[in-house]
Amino acid sequence: MKELQQENKECLTVLKPVLDAVIKRNPNEPEFHQAVTEVLETLEPVAEKHPEWVAAGIFDRIVEPERQIIFRVPWVDDKGKVQVNRGFRVQFNSAIGPYKGGIRLHPSVNISIMKFLGFEQIFKNSLTGLPIGGGKGGSDFDPKGKSDGEVMRFCQSFMTELAKHIGADTDVPAGDIGTGAREIGYMFGQYKRLRNEFTGVLTGKGLEWGGSLARTQATGYGLCYFMEAAMNDHGDSFKGKTVVVSGSGNVATYAVEKATQLGAKVVAMSDSGGYVYDAEGIDLKAIKEIKEVKRARISEYVNYRPNAVYTPGCKGIWTIKCDVALPCATQNEIDGESAQILIDNGCRIVGEGANMPSTPEAIAIFQSNGALFGPAKAANAGGVATSALEMSQNSMRYSWTFDEVDNKLHDIMVNIYKNISKAAADYGMKGNLVAGANIAGFEKVAKAMYAQGIAY
Ligand code: NDP
Ligand code: 2IT
Numbered sequence: 001m002k003e004l005q006q007e008n009k010e011c012l013t014v015l016k017p018v019l020d021a022v023i024k025r026n027p028n029e030p031e032f033h034q035a036v037t038e039v040l041e042t043l044e045p046v047a048e049k050h051p052e053w054v055a056a057g058i059f060d061r062i063v064e065p066e067r068q069i070i071f072r073v074p075w076v077d078d079k080g081k082v083q084v085n086r087g088f089r090v091q092f093n094s095a096i097g098p099y100k101g102g103i104r105l106h107p108s109v110n111i112s113i114m115k116f117l118g119f120e121q122i123f124k125n126s127l128t129g130l131p132i133g134g135g136k137g138g139s140d141f142d143p144k145g146k147s148d149g150e151v152m153r154f155c156q157s158f159m160t161e162l163a164k165h166i167g168a169d170t171d172v173p174a175g176d177i178g179t180g181a182r183e184i185g186y187m188f189g190q191y192k193r194l195r196n197e198f199t200g201v202l203t204g205k206g207l208e209w210g211g212s213l214a215r216t217q218a219t220g221y222g223l224c225y226f227m228e229a230a231m232n233d234h235g236d237s238f239k240g241k242t243v244v245v246s247g248s249g250n251v252a253t254y255a256v257e258k259a260t261q262l263g264a265k266v267v268a269m270s271d272s273g274g275y276v277y278d279a280e281g282i283d284l285k286a287i288k289e290i291k292e293v294k295r296a297r298i299s300e301y302v303n304y305r306p307n308a309v310y311t312p313g314c315k316g317i318w319t320i321k322c323d324v325a326l327p328c329a330t331q332n333e334i335d336g337e338s339a340q341i342l343i344d345n346g347c348r349i350v351g352e353g354a355n356m357p358s359t360p361e362a363i364a365i366f367q368s369n370g371a372l373f374g375p376a377k378a379a380n381a382g383g384v385a386t387s388a389l390e391m392s393q394n395s396m397r398y399s400w401t402f403d404e405v406d407n408k409l410h411d412i413m414v415n416i417y418k419n420i421s422k423a424a425a426d427y428g429m430k431g432n433l434v435a436g437a438n439i440a441g442f443e444k445v446a447k448a449m450y451a452q453g454i455a456y
Contacts, residue, residue, distance in 0.1 A: 073158050075150070277309045323349060332357065382412065
């Protein structure tokens with residue numbers, strides 16, 4: 001990966017000093033470097049077209065978070081022992097709206113991962129067409145194996161500090177890896193206690209207390225709406241396709257549901273321990289029971305479907321022959337080797353449900369083999385778009401029906417596809433959805449930053 005980033009860096013001219021400064025100022029942040037490299041590389045023609053943006057330091061400013069908050073999260077476990085985690089909130093860019101982005105709870109969380117996610121979120125949120133800025137937060141807390149009481153005490157302690165920095169018009173966190181309905185509930189309860197305010201400060205809330213219908217389904221459904229629009233544009237569709245979906249969390253589950261509804265057969269899913277292959281098609285009811293109800297491992301799937309096969313190790317999922325790959329677990333889960341295997345097995349359609357799941361080498365392999373490649377910041381924008389719809393409903397003190405939200409989500413995803421295809425074509429890179437997403441996402445934020453001036 002290092003070599004490729006070096007190569008990309010060499011393609012840069014106007015923006016080379018920007019990337020050099022990012023790497024120098026933020027040592028030991030490989031995921032952040034990776035995300036910035038991918039974006040700057042495709043923005044070079046935009047910088048050439050807009051010297052006024054270069055002169056106003058838009059590129060230098062957009063790669064530096066407006067604010068980064070790092071805090072101690074002490075809590076007491078079930079044995080009475082004091083535990084200490086580290087909490088983060090990166091408020092990256094508020095040019096087009098309040099900071100918006102999820103909270104990741106996973107032992108791997110560090111500032112590099114927070115900043116890559118916050119940076120991606122700026123462009124993704126811009127692509128939704130809704131007024132939301134970019135941010136991300138989280139902690140190295142591992143919810144796996146913790147009791148409900150431990151998760152509650154952690155979430156309360158986390159929110160005790162975070163509450164000082166967020167607000168319905170300032171910064172609105174939501175779910176991500178390890179943060180689902182349960183965690184959002186505990187965090188919302190604590191915010192309300194501290195502030196004595198019932199407000200839309202978090203999204204992904206329960207339906208009884210301000211949540212939006214279809215938010216749970218939104219990222220996975222949105223991914224399929226986006227990929228269906230992309231396939232339709234090439235005279236193709238999900239119908240009759242064999243699909244592999246990695247992960248078995250929120251995004252993966254509802255991607256499987258929608259792909260199946262659109263006529264595809266999903267044959268494999270995974271978790272961090274391994275993957276299951278079910279030639280007859282994944283039984284989503286079993287997955288939901290294992291993951292949403294029991295919070296157990298995907299290896300249990302074979303107890304529900306004796307003909308299915310479980311294989312330990314999550315990378316092997318990409319060796320399964322498929323037409324469509326939907327990585328929905330985590331960053332860099334498809335490396336160059338896995339991408340080549342997918343291509344060799346005939347897969348020509350890839351939609352990123354997770355954030356940055358393909359390494360730069362993998363993206364290069366997909367693109368050079370003419371695959372239809374839907375990049376994360378466009379393809380998985382349905383979750384945050386529906387979060388913004390939740391914010392609208394909270395402001396109106398009103399709720400839309402499931403179909404109303406789902407129809408809006410569908411239209412948003414189709415529009416994202418149209419806008420990024422157009423941006424790619426306008427800059428002479430027809431079909432390059434990576435470039436199209438970066439350019440279309442960036443231009444709106446750049447115009448807003450330019451109009452708002454520089455704070456001296
Ligand atoms: P969940 O916590 O619900 O599920 C995550 C899934 O990915 C689990 O199956 C988990 O397995 C697997 N996974 C997580 N980390 C790793 C790892 N390091 N290696 C292998 N497998 C891993 O999270 P979400 O479904 O919400 O998020 C999945 C991805 O989608 C993330 O990249 C997230 O940033 C992105 N995303 C999420 C959105 C949302 O609305 N939730 C919106 C847009 C993007 P295990 O349980 O074994 O850890
Ligand atoms: O990566 C993402 O877009 C999310 N985790 C969802 C963020 C949100 O605010 O709904």
